Amino acid sequence: xxxxxxxxFIAQLKYWRDVRGTSQSKLAGKVGYTPSYVSKVESGQLTxxxxxxxxxxxxxxxxxxxxxxxxxxxxxxxxxxxxxQAGPEENHATSLIVEHEDTTLHxxxxxxxxxxxxxxxxxxxxxxxxxxxxxxxxxxPGDPERSNQHYRENPLTWxxxxxxxxxxxxxxxxxxxxxxxxFKELWLLFGRFPxxxxxxxxxxxxxxxxxNKWGSWFQRAVRLPTQRMSVRLDFPAELGPVVWGTETSMTxxxxxxxxxxxRTEEADRRVFSWSTEDPPLHARYRLEWKFRASPDTExxxxxxxxxxxxxxxxxxVGVVQEGDPILTKTARTFDLPAEAEDARRVVAELISxxxxxxxxxxxxxxxxxxxxxxxxxxxxxxVRAPDGESITLFNPRIVEESPDAxxxxxxxxxxxxxxxxxxxxxxxxxxxxxVDGTQRITIFEHGLARLVAHEVDHxxxxxxxxxxxxxxxxIPVAEYRGTGSNWRY
Numbered sequence: 001x002x003x004x005x006x007x008x009f010i011a012q013l014k015y016w017r018d019v020r021g022t023s024q025s026k027l028a029g030k031v032g033y034t035p036s037y038v039s040k041v042e043s044g045q046l047t048x049x050x051x052x053x054x055x056x057x058x059x060x061x062x063x064x065x066x067x068x069x070x071x072x073x074x075x076x077x078x079x080x081x082x083x084x085q086a087g088p089e090e091n092h093a094t095s096l097i098v099e100h101e102d103t104t105l106h107x108x109x110x111x112x113x114x115x116x117x118x119x120x121x122x123x124x125x126x127x128x129x130x131x132x133x134x135x136x137x138x139x140x141p142g143d144p145e146r147s148n149q150h151y152r153e154n155p156l157t158w159x160x161x162x163x164x165x166x167x168x169x170x171x172x173x174x175x176x177x178x179x180x181x182x183f184k185e186l187w188l189l190f191g192r193f194p195x196x197x198x199x200x201x202x203x204x205x206x207x208x209x210x211x212n213k214w215g216s217w218f219q220r221a222v223r224l225p226t227q228r229m230s231v232r233l234d235f236p237a238e239l240g241p242v243v244w245g246t247e248t249s250m251t252x253x254x255x256x257x258x259x260x261x262x263r264t265e266e267a268d269r270r271v272f273s274w275s276t277e278d279p280p281l282h283a284r285y286r287l288e289w290k291f292r293a294s295p296d297t298e299x300x301x302x303x304x305x306x307x308x309x310x311x312x313x314x315x316x317v318g319v320v321q322e323g324d325p326i327l328t329k330t331a332r333t334f335d336l337p338a339e340a341e342d343a344r345r346v347v348a349e350l351i352s353x354x355x356x357x358x359x360x361x362x363x364x365x366x367x368x369x370x371x372x373x374x375x376x377x378x379x380x381x382x383v384r385a386p387d388g389e390s391i392t393l394f395n396p397r398i399v400e401e402s403p404d405a406x407x408x409x410x411x412x413x414x415x416x417x418x419x420x421x422x423x424x425x426x427x428x429x430x431x432x433x434x435v436d437g438t439q440r441i442t443i444f445e446h447g448l449a450r451l452v453a454h455e456v457d458h459x460x461x462x463x464x465x466x467x468x469x470x471x472x473x474x475i476p477v478a479e480y481r482g483t484g485s486n487w488r489y
Contacts, residue, residue: 009069021341095124151181165205230275240292317356370458381455396432401425418474
């Protein structure tokens with residue numbers, strides 16, 4: 001009978017590595033063990049030491065999950081290394097090459113169905129008889145606590161997934177490896193159709209997830225050497241879908257996809273296609289979308305947006321409004337690079353929020369968004385200059401201001417019905433961090449200084465009203481005449 005306690009520790013270790021975007025070798029370096037040791041622990045060849053479990057829990061910020069799983073191991077008498085004879089699939093898993101990964105995500109207005117096809121080539125000297133598949137969902141990727149609570153109350157089930165799989169058209173069976181509220185892992189069993197050395201085969205599997213458990217994003221991670229990757233998002237045209245994407249690596253923060261997303265209209269469907277050649281190992285490609293229309297009609301949506309005030313429009317696209325306590329407290333800083341994956345996820349949420357806001361307003365002066373404005377208590381903000389330049393700030397603070405200042409109108413997405421004249425320095429020096437932990441000081445001037453200062457204020461719980469001169473009040477947006485134009489210097 002398998003040792004379920006050992007299986008639980010392995011599951012937790014893999015899950016938290018995946019959540020934090022930490023490779024085996026990167027974890028090994030941080031906890032003082034070799035990559036081979038981490039690999040053997042995850043394959044079941046070695047039982048973890050108490051030191052490894054404790055340090056991994058700390059590095060991965062697993063909130064005690066690894067420590068509890070290790071104590072369970074101890075209660076089962078497993079405190080020393082356990083010999084394990086690795087099977088062919090474990091010895092040569094890294095010898096599999098993905099010649100082409102092609103994924104289609106179809107949405108009918110209520111349910112997403114993902115179909116993934118992989119052309120696998122066996123570059124090892126032994127036959128491969130199974131393939132590991134992960135199904136992971138995240139309804140609120142920028143807010144892990146909220147997502148965890150959501151899936152504790154509404155766990156993803158095997159029944160709703162409705163998994164089906166085949167190899168070159170022949171149906172496959174599978175064996176469940178890990179079953180968590182928002183994370184499933186299973187072995188697809190090739191049975192009578194092993195993949196022999198030097199051969200290629202098409203592996204296909206599909207599953208469904210309701211939109212109450214699927215966030216408006218789809219991510220592909222490169223875990224095996226891959227020659228080509230393509231993704232197709234298929235949405236109802238009546239919802240007015242808009243799609244954009246970002247890519248990250250183990251060392252770089254989110255940046256726009258290097259290749260364009262192509263859009264086509266097919267009957268009553270709007271299809272978005274994207275592909276890339278020779279993606280690097282551990283790269284992650286994330287496609288996000290929004291629906292400009294409700295499930296009713298675009299006309300209904302436009303009527304609603306026309307009647308809504310500016311602040312109501314921002315509330316409708318997910319911007320937290322004045323009066324929420326999160327806007328007047330200092331945001332929690334990131335521990336970088338340890339929390340790099342959390343930081344990337346928050347930035348992805350900010351990019352998504354900026355896209356939504358840009359869909360209901362023209363920002364001639366540029367724009368910015370701070371994490372508290374989308375309900376995330378973390379010290380991250382992005383700023384988009386009028387020329388399209390995008391700036392990402394982690395843990396920023398203003399360390400120096402020029403003596404020269406001016407006073408111009410600003411708007412805040414969290415109370416967008418008014419505009420206020422705010423004095424700001426013409427140049428500021430901002431200390432901030434890169435996602436890899438590198439500390440920087442950057443000088444911003446004129447309009448960019450104003451945009452950055454506004455967002456840094458948000459991260460310290462300061463709204464621009466408190467920066468205005470005594471006796472000066474904001475004016476209604478209807479009286480403001482600077483919409484769509486840049487500041488003047």
